[in-house]
Amino acid sequence: MKKKCIVIGDLDLDLILTKLKGCPELGKEVISKGHILDIGGSGGIFSTVLSMSGIKTYIISKIGDDLLGNFLVSKLKSFKVDTRRIAVEKGRETGITINLSYPSDKYQISSLNLVRSLTIDELMFKNIEDAGHVHFSSYYMMNGLKGRYKELIENIKKNYPEITVSLDTNDDPEDSWNNNEINLISKYINALLINEREAIGITKESDIKNALDKLGKEIKTVIIKLGDRGYIAKDGKDYYREKALTTNFKDSTGAGDNFDAGFIYGLMNKFDVKKSLKIGNIYGAKSVEYIGGVGNTEKFIKLKILLKQLTQD
Numbered sequence: 001m002k003k004k005c006i007v008i009g010d011l012d013l014d015l016i017l018t019k020l021k022g023c024p025e026l027g028k029e030v031i032s033k034g035h036i037l038d039i040g041g042s043g044g045i046f047s048t049v050l051s052m053s054g055i056k057t058y059i060i061s062k063i064g065d066d067l068l069g070n071f072l073v074s075k076l077k078s079f080k081v082d083t084r085r086i087a088v089e090k091g092r093e094t095g096i097t098i099n100l101s102y103p104s105d106k107y108q109i110s111s112l113n114l115v116r117s118l119t120i121d122e123l124m125f126k127n128i129e130d131a132g133h134v135h136f137s138s139y140y141m142m143n144g145l146k147g148r149y150k151e152l153i154e155n156i157k158k159n160y161p162e163i164t165v166s167l168d169t170n171d172d173p174e175d176s177w178n179n180n181e182i183n184l185i186s187k188y189i190n191a192l193l194i195n196e197r198e199a200i201g202i203t204k205e206s207d208i209k210n211a212l213d214k215l216g217k218e219i220k221t222v223i224i225k226l227g228d229r230g231y232i233a234k235d236g237k238d239y240y241r242e243k244a245l246t247t248n249f250k251d252s253t254g255a256g257d258n259f260d261a262g263f264i265y266g267l268m269n270k271f272d273v274k275k276s277l278k279i280g281n282i283y284g285a286k287s288v289e290y291i292g293g294v295g296n297t298e299k300f301i302k303l304k305i306l307l308k309q310l311t312q313d
């Protein structure tokens with residue numbers, strides 16, 4: 001039987017406003033000529049993209065019993081993500097991020113208190129038949145889990161001795177970049193996927209190659225995503241680097257999470273690291289051609305075709 005993936009981390013709603021006429025100013029209204037509501041949170045996007053690639057995926061996160069929570073569950077289900085292990089807290093508001101998307105960059109305003117409060121006691125990760133991989137998203141976001149990751153991973157490994165582990169820390173909203181716990185759990189992590197800013201923040205190095213080397217001392221595969229410049233990676237003694245693919249750019253929301261899902265898809269299908277990185281790079285590039293991190297079903301059809309071409313090579 002094909003192995004399943006467990007995702008533990010952030011899930012919220014993304015409201016993305018596009019084609020904006022001007023920037024926000026206190027007391028002024030800004031007109032947007034388009035918007036979409038999409039599954040958000042690094043964990044939410046990762047789960048959906050991996051699930052749509054054909055891997056059975058369980059998202060473990062926290063929402064409220066409100067309209068946004070119901071919307072998220074039905075959207076996730078429509079992309080075949082298993083939502084039964086999401087903790088639902090009555091009377092609380094599901095998290096939301098408002099993205100003001102401009103061609104060069106975006107403003108983000110988030111209200112994520114509920115998902116950030118998810119605790120280890122609320123995680124329903126037991127009794128998943130054939131769990132082969134666990135992905136942790138947004139380490140710095142998950143206040144209720146911080147300080148308990150070693151215990152959590154050891155517990156998961158007790159339940160699933162062969163399980164592989166990946167982590168995408170994402171940004172640190174507090175800008176503390178405390179790395180004590182990451183160093184503590186690094187021996188358990190098979191793949192670390194972060195961007196340039198995060199690599200510099202975590203390692204305190206100023207040079208990206210030094211950051212890669214430092215992280216690569218403990219972690220087998222380290223990938224540093226470089227936005228429209230592609231990525232660099234280290235796997236054991238081997239280094240990899242690829243430029244970003246040319247795209248018809250629309251919106252960068254979730255590009256990194258799409259990259260992560262592509263790479264883990266490769267890993268879970270036992271492709272080598274080089275091929276898995278290529279898949280990640282394709283997924284990241286395809287992501288920016290659609291508004292929102294998940295985008296629409298057309299994106300997944302195109303990804304399937306690209307994947308087929310690559311795996312036939």
Ligand SMILES: Nc1ncnc2c1ncn2[C@@H]1O[C@H](COP(=O)(O)OP(=O)(O)O)[C@@H](O)[C@H]1O
Pocket residue numbers: 194195196224225226227228229230231244245246247249252254255256257259280281282283284285286288
């Ligand atoms: N403008 C772009 N054109 C092509 N590919 C891109 C572009 N932006 C991002 N990507 C792809 O998505 C990956 C992740 O993007 P990045 O912005 O570095 O991650 P994050 O979203 O975590 O900050 C990159 O490594 C690259 O493969």
Ligand SMILES: [Mg+2]
Pocket residue numbers: 042168170171195256257
């Ligand atoms: Mg990211």
